[in-house]
Amino acid sequence: MPPSQSYPLSDLLTLLAGSLGHFVPELVLTAGLLLMVLAELIWGKKYPGSVPLLGLIVVLASGGILLIQGYENPFTDPAHPEVLPFLNMVVPDGFSWYFRLLFVLTGILTIGTSYFSETLRKVTGGKGEYYLVVMGMLLGMYLMSMARNLLMMYLALELVSISSYILTAYTRSSRKSAEASLKYFIYGAFSSGFMIYGISWLYGITGTLDPGSAEFTARLGAADPAISLVMLLFVLAGFAYKVSAVPFHFWAPDVYEGAPFPVAAFFSVGPKAAGFAMLIRFVHLTGTEGPLRDHLVLLLGLMAIVSMTLGNLAALQQQSLRRMIAYSGIAQAGYLLLGVLCFSTFGFASVAFYLTVYLCMTFGLFLVAGIIQEQTGSDSIDSLKGMAGAMPLITVLSTLFLVSLTGLPPTGGFIAKLYIFLAVFENAGNSPFLLTLLVAAILNTVVSLYYYLRVPVVLIFSKSAFKNRLSLHGFYQVILVILALPVLVLGVFGFDKLVNFIQVLLTTF
Amino acid sequence: MIPTSWYIIIGIFLFCLGVFAVITRRNTVIALIGIELMLNAANLNFVAFGRMQVNPFEGQMAALFVIVLAAAEVAVGLAIVLNVYKRYRTVNLDEIDTLSDE
Numbered sequence: 006m007p008p009s010q011s012y013p014l015s016d017l018l019t020l021l022a023g024s025l026g027h028f029v030p031e032l033v034l035t036a037g038l039l040l041m042v043l044a045e046l047i048w049g050k051k052y053p054g055s056v057p058l059l060g061l062i063v064v065l066a067s068g069g070i071l072l073i074q075g076y077e078n079p080f081t082d083p084a085h086p087e088v089l090p091f092l093n094m095v096v097p098d099g100f101s102w103y104f105r106l107l108f109v110l111t112g113i114l115t116i117g118t119s120y121f122s123e124t125l126r127k128v129t130g131g132k133g134e135y136y137l138v139v140m141g142m143l144l145g146m147y148l149m150s151m152a153r154n155l156l157m158m159y160l161a162l163e164l165v166s167i168s169s170y171i172l173t174a175y176t177r178s179s180r181k182s183a184e185a186s187l188k189y190f191i192y193g194a195f196s197s198g199f200m201i202y203g204i205s206w207l208y209g210i211t212g213t214l215d216p217g218s219a220e221f222t223a224r225l226g227a228a229d230p231a232i233s234l235v236m237l238l239f240v241l242a243g244f245a246y247k248v249s250a251v252p253f254h255f256w257a258p259d260v261y262e263g264a265p266f267p268v269a270a271f272f273s274v275g276p277k278a279a280g281f282a283m284l285i286r287f288v289h290l291t292g293t294e295g296p297l298r299d300h301l302v303l304l305l306g307l308m309a310i311v312s313m314t315l316g317n318l319a320a321l322q323q324q325s326l327r328r329m330i331a332y333s334g335i336a337q338a339g340y341l342l343l344g345v346l347c348f349s350t351f352g353f354a355s356v357a358f359y360l361t362v363y364l365c366m367t368f369g370l371f372l373v374a375g376i377i378q379e380q381t382g383s384d385s386i387d388s389l390k391g392m393a394g395a396m397p398l399i400t401v402l403s404t405l406f407l408v409s410l411t412g413l414p415p416t417g418g419f420i421a422k423l424y425i426f427l428a429v430f431e432n433a434g435n436s437p438f439l440l441t442l443l444v445a446a447i448l449n450t451v452v453s454l455y456y457y458l459r460v461p462v463v464l465i466f467s468k469s470a471f472k473n474r475l476s477l478h479g480f481y482q483v484i485l486v487i488l489a490l491p492v493l494v495l496g497v498f499g500f501d502k503l504v505n506f507i508q509v510l511l512t513t514f
Numbered sequence: 515m516i517p518t519s520w521y522i523i524i525g526i527f528l529f530c531l532g533v534f535a536v537i538t539r540r541n542t543v544i545a546l547i548g549i550e551l552m553l554n555a556a557n558l559n560f561v562a563f564g565r566m567q568v569n570p571f572e573g574q575m576a577a578l579f580v581i582v583l584a585a586a587e588v589a590v591g592l593a594i595v596l597n598v599y600k601r602y603r604t605v606n607l608d609e610i611d612t613l614s615d616e
Contacts, residue, residue: 163586170590174593184601186594191607195549195552208572212566212567
């Protein structure tokens with residue numbers, strides 16, 4: 006692709022104007038964010054619900070525009086068909102389309118649960134600024150799934166990160182929240198420092214920030230393997246932090262425990278999905294062939310195996326439900342990395358499918374943990390003893406989510422794991438490294454059985470003094486059932502259609 | 515003219531200094547300074563490597579963006595540190611340990 010300065014100015018302007026048409030969902034989010042600032046100033050005091058309502062409308066509008074635009078949205082400027090929007094900065098392809106729809110769903114869930122959460126309402130006092138930060142984060146996630154230029158990737162990642170530091174610290178009066186935000190910030194800024202330093206070296210080696218350009222892969226492949234390996238490791242540090250993979254996972258348990266629960270639920274699914282979308286694009290563009298791909302497979306494979314093992318072993322010992330979910334999330338990031346390092350359309354599609362199911366089950370499980378904590382004041386697994394009678398719906402649904410997270414049939418989690426393992430097996434061929442990874446992943450699934458199923462066992466089979474029924478807000482009931490449906494349905498039928506559909510989306514990748 | 519490699523070496527030195535500060539120092543403010551050093555090492559690299567290219571603007575633009583981003587990051591970071599200081603009366607990372615595995 007020719008460098009940008011080779012175009013005459015008039016062509017550049019046409020290209021930029023044409024790019025805007027592909028950027029409407031993001032523009033709607035940005036305009037909505039600004040409108041929400043105004044709404045907060047004008048109606049914030051009189052109608053406290055106006056800002057979240059406006060946020061919901063904006064997210065729905067941007068999702069609606071995505072649906073209308075459709076996923077076949079190549080950049081068509083008749084004069085320069087080879088240039089992507091904003092001179093190759095973003096790619097509004099089918100792959101990012103799918104992820105942006107996932108983010109719309111996450112955004113709706115987060116705004117809804119935040120509005121109905123008692124703890125959060127006490128803190129925000131009905132103020133709307135909280136929702137502004139959620140919207141900013143959502144915009145960052147959109148950009149992460151679309152970013153193609155290394156600088157764009159970094160900026161999108163930082164937009165998400167900085168918003169999440171603010172959201173974690175949002176309960177200012179809470180000691181836990183303050184500590185969680187500090188740890189999140191230190192680890193986040195540290196790993197992003199590694200990432201940008203790595204990017205600066207990649208720029209130095211290749212002379213371009215566009216990983217999709219021919220000279221990028223060619224020069225990086227020809228460079229000293231030691232330097233390119235170390236610098237790729239540095240760049241992957243930023244990704245590892247976002248998807249909470251070892252060795253940048255330390256923040257996850259603290260943030261999941263200390264942040265307000267709608268925020269923690271948002272973090273456990275949204276940025277993780279965005280991180281994987283960006284990681285898939287990065288490895289797809291960089292690791293097309295030869296030594297670079299070997300480097301990436303080695304680095305991602307090591308990250309995957311350590312994340313799985315460490316996450317599962319640490320989750321075994323947790324007393325707090327939220328910390329357990331955090332460590333399980335680290336282990337799940339390990340499984341997902343396996344799908345990424347396959348470097349095949351099927352592997353990438355299985356990751357996208359896994360993230361879809363993962364969104365439903367983890368968000369649901371976090372809701373359960375949050376609701377229980379709001380009602381009983383405790384977060385430990387022991388405090389759930391014999392609560393099955395007090396909350397039948399929650400017991401049934403959380404059992405479903407946990408069975409799905411373990412990867413047992415007939416749930417979506419089973420199918421998702423199966424697809425990932427199949428993708429690895431297909432690519433393993435005669436590579437002992439990939440086969441080892443596969444065996445490790447299967448062994449890890451067995452280990453995870455123990456701590457996932459401990460929760461329903463404690464819920465159902467222990468004696469308790471708790472006899473009264475817990476009250477459950479109607480909104481939470483609806484949301485939990487809505488989240489449970491895809492987990493169950495995708496485990497029985499329709500999963501092959503969805504994976505095929507994602508593979509079709511990936512053809513324009 | 516100063517050769518480009520000198521800038522790169524200073525960059526490496528700055529980066530290592532930053533990493534060292536974050537890892538060894540328990541004071542949060544020093545850790546923040548370390549993070550700034552890491553970002554500035556990247557900035558120096560961007561501009562220095564840009565000099566080697568036919569078209570240096572890409573690297574210079576990247577450095578500008580990173581400078582702005584570092585400012586935003588440190589603004590949020592200092593607010594968080596202040597909030598922590600109000601709750602704990604300390605900014606020592608070792609003494610802030612309510613959240614940990616049992």
